[in-house]
Amino acid sequence: MRLGLNLGYLTPGVSPEDQLIWARAAEHLGFDVLWVAEAYGSDAPTILAWIAGQTTRIGLGSAVMQIPARSPAATAMTAATLDTLSGGRFRLGLGVSGPQVSEGWHGVRFAHPLGRTREYVDIVRMALGRHEVAYAGRHHQLPLPDGPGKALRLALRPARHDLPVYLAAVGPRNLELAGEIADGWLGVFVAADALAEPLAAIARGRARGGRAEIPFDVVASVPVSVGDDPSPAGIAACADAVRPYTALYVGGMGSRDRNFYNDLAGRLGYPDAAAVVQDLYLAGRPRDAAAAVPLELIDRTALLGPVDRIAAGMRAYADAGVTTLAVTLSTMDQAAGVSTLESVAQAYQQWRSSARGSGSGT
Template sequence: MSVDIHLPVSAQPSVDTLVDLAQRAEELDYGHVWLPETWGRDAVTALTAMAQGTDEVGLGPSIWNVYSRSPALVGQTAATLQEVSDGRFRVGLGPSGPAVVEGWHGSDFDRPLRRTRESIEIIKAVLAGEQVNYDGDVFTLGGFRLRCDPPEDPPGVDAAGMGPKAVELSGRFADGWHATMFTPDGLRERLDDLRRGADLGDRDPEDVRTTLSLTCCALPDGERARDLARQHAAFYVGGMGTYYRDSLARQGYEERAHDIAAAWGSGDKERATELVSDELLDDLGAAGTPERAREELQKFRDVDGLDRVAVSFPRGADLDQVRETMDALAP
């Protein structure tokens, strides 16, 4: 079991700050540093700087959405970042959701699973150095080929997903699956979907790398750490469309998920946060004093079939709290 870092989704003071965090992760022996791409700095530029500022730690986006860049461009970018990082790069992509794709990028959130599958297939063909002639339901390409040498060791192409069919798709077509906001039991259920997808693709499930992004906050003031994690959970369930709410509902928290979303939607964010009970908080992350956070983290590390846990951070955590958490949960 490797422990990774999923850098903060919140805005950081500078690209240099992201580089500093990646360097700190490398010093603490984290296996991989994942960078989210939301509405701040683009991941390509930041990952390039991070690659030039580190030597050994793995790097990748989690995630690039499959709507704002063409798969051919993603393949080119992945090949370039694999070169810049001396073979330490890995692709993380997924459909994201309507709030991001339609609200921020102005694209129709159309056929997300089909688009993800075709993107994976095209990106892998590009990275293999093949001439890409592809006739799909979403994409049609003719004659594309890299004008530079393809990577000697092509980077893996992972896919994110929350629902049964999305996870099955990862098992069938991708090199890995990125999970987020899962309880241990919910994660086990989706891992069954991953294995089914691998079987459909005539693949060994052991060859599909599984990574869980887990909200963590480990501070001497344990209650402050839990408050930050609670606020984070309420925001995602209540404020980020329906995907996180629906995923939580599938994991045995249907009534609570809808209550949180209703409170948030009515503007009562304080009530939405209060509805994230201690039980739910512990089922979704590792927060509290360093000792407690390490104990909660272990519950997820013990899930059979999970290869990596990526320590993620509440959106309200400041840089000092991020660094304290990184230090406390370092492998």
């Protein structure tokens, strides 16, 4: 299992300089990959290009670039450019976002997300492979059949023709699609003790797509909150730093009728609590929503507490099948973020040492 850092996107409390400091710290500490997100604020490619020019080794990935935000050809151009600028370090993570962002921000209907994603990835791969892009799908037609356009080939020669493509997925059908057409899965709110079901869905997709023997990267994005006190009170205090993040997704990322993260919390065993969190968040009470998130849900989907407890959590994720553990900082303070990354690296080395000693995992 490799170690990654998910920087998310810029927020009012996090500056570009903060993100760069954390990126450089992660590279120095031996992290394998750095992921950057986008919603309806900062975009992922710009931040990635900026960091690419100021790092040398660490992998760089989008988690995610939004499918409704760009045509597949534009995404292929951006991916090829980022891979070229970074010397072959880029990983393309894609996601359909949600209906609120897709329709409210980008003006793109959210209908048929599976079919649109399949066609989108087809075209991106075709373009990155420097084939002439001619495609007759239900959702995409290139070139348009009734105009002067012609099939074109990507003019840039990217660093790699086989640039890895990842899909963010939450529901079972999306997970199967990720296994069928992608090189990796970007998972969020991943509980090690509940990973068997999503991995089974991915395996079904891989078998259907004839990709069962091809390496597949299972990326779990996991919040981390470090504290020295291993007591229940100490773990609860660490969880408090994660509460706003969990409440935002479970309560606020979507409408009352369509919130994939709320559904996921329900599948993890907390449907009633998830409904309460959503009610409070949508009523304009985010602090109360955060307080209503069950401690157990946070503890199962985050790394909390002292270094040795975090190392044990890493062991559980590795044993469950995670191949890249991408930690998300639960602090907006620059120095505290660096300190957290140092503790994560220490925990990772502790887990690696114990895994080598027991002869299990790498």
